[in-house]
Amino acid sequence: MTAPPTTVDLPAVRRAMWRAVLDGDAHGACDVVFPLLDGGLDAEVVLLDVIAKVQAKVGVEWAANRVSVAQEHAASAVNDRVITAVLHHPAARVEDPGRRGRVTVACVDQEWHALPARLLAEVLHLRGWRVDFLGAQVPTPHLIRHVHRTGPLAVALSSSIPTRLPVAHAAISACQATGVPVLVGGAAFGPDGRYARQFGADAWAPDAREAAGILERGLPPTGMETARQAIEDLPHLGDQEFTMVVGTARQLVKQTMVDLEDRIPALRAYTEEQRHHTAEDIAHLVDFLAASLYTDDPELFTRFITWMASILTARGVPATVLRPTLDLLGGQLRDFPRAGHHVERARRALTTAAPAPATSGSQDAV
Structure with missing residues (x-):
């Protein structure tokens, strides 16, 4: 199940979650979502339609100067702790984990905003993938060594800030040079994924749910010629x-x-x-x-x-x-x-x- 039951008032849930997050109350936030899981709500829905949306609101409220930097950090930490708690709930138990194959999920070098990538990693795990989540700011040489060692079916790269685009491009090309296709996501790649296309990424997704769908449909193998072409497509440099x-x-x-x-x-x-x-x-x-x-x-x-x-x-x-x-x-x-x-x-x-x-x-x- 990937859609919420019609009896769940998700806006009300998000408001309750927001109040707990703003108070820095991880236990209170868990008290909001655990009854939903107990009642049969899919863990993916809790991750993407509750926690992810509340986290997005944290950024919006910071930009509007309605929460401080300290509150923003505390709220993000609460959301991170709630994600961990959700994944230990019996409703998040996965039958035959890893049956779909292996995927690497990482943030590009210099990218510290790891929560979007983590949400993708956890959604993929719930859907039956074996996921290597490498976390924030992964240097490209270390990423490539990991790809060579583990042989994933795909690499999913996340970047939220456009100033990381040059290193994101290098990471895309380096992964493709190993023959592994690359899916990218995050605000850095533009609202319509324009920079993902410019850099020759094999796919772009606006959110974790769409990214999971793309991986389930399958990405064709890529190769060195694709990576070389992506670099040559920036003659203005x-x-x-x-x-x-x-x-x-x-x-x-x-x-x-x-x-x-x-x-x-x-x-x-x-x-x-x-x-x-x-x-x-x-x-x-x-x-x-x-x-x-x-x-x-x-x-x-x-x-x-x-x-x-x-x-x-x-x-x-x-x-x-x-x-x-x-x-x-x-x-x-x-x-x-x-x-x-x-x-x-x-x-x-x-x-x-x-x-x-x-x-x-x-x-x-x-």
Whole structure:
């Protein structure tokens, strides 16, 4: 069974779960879901239609500045503990585990958001796969050694942040070079999986349920020619702009900070902590610009800038502070036409459209 019984009020369940998670109460959260499992609700439904949706709300509420970073971390830890508890419940017992074959599930290198990948791993286990879940930020050489040693039918890679796309591409190509097909998922690959297709991944899935379905239908074996073709399909990298931005990122951040102080003298009175956070924000901006250059998609950078504007607005900081930052960064990149185009598009997006709120609705809605 993969759909909830009609008698279960899932929105009400999620609201109760949300209250427990927000309180950091793992035992209370288990008290919400265990009666559902006792009553015959499928464990997969609990994982994907309760826990996963509550976890998504954690991110939304953080972006809206309605929960703190500490609350966000605590809530994520509670969800992780509840997943473990659910999988030890008798309702999650799997008959003939591993009957479908072996699959490797991992986050790409530098990707710390492991919960989406873990949910996929547990769903696949419930459906009868033998799953090697390697966890967060798996360096590609270690991943490949594991693939050679275990010979999985497929590798499922997860990445949530677009700045990890270059290493994700390398991991996809390296796995395919071993002859193992690659399924990818996560927000990093775009809302429609556009970067998965650009990098030549064998499949993309928007969520764990769809990913499990794709693996059940089967992925054809891949090979070295596929991996080589995926790399050759990025001819724009020949202009070296991506390489130059990555190589000079620290200098770009440092010079932007210096120029901002000239443009906005009030920054000179910042505390050391405020200066650190400002430099960190500029570094994120440069990282996303590099990712947009890697994919040759200026919309990637624009999406990040408008998202950052909504985050600042939710925290009472005028989003207009981003405009001088983009102006100064664009000035440093005047000899890089693609980078300049990406920055200018993002600057125009800030100018022509007021940032939308990070989210809408009450905290009780899930």
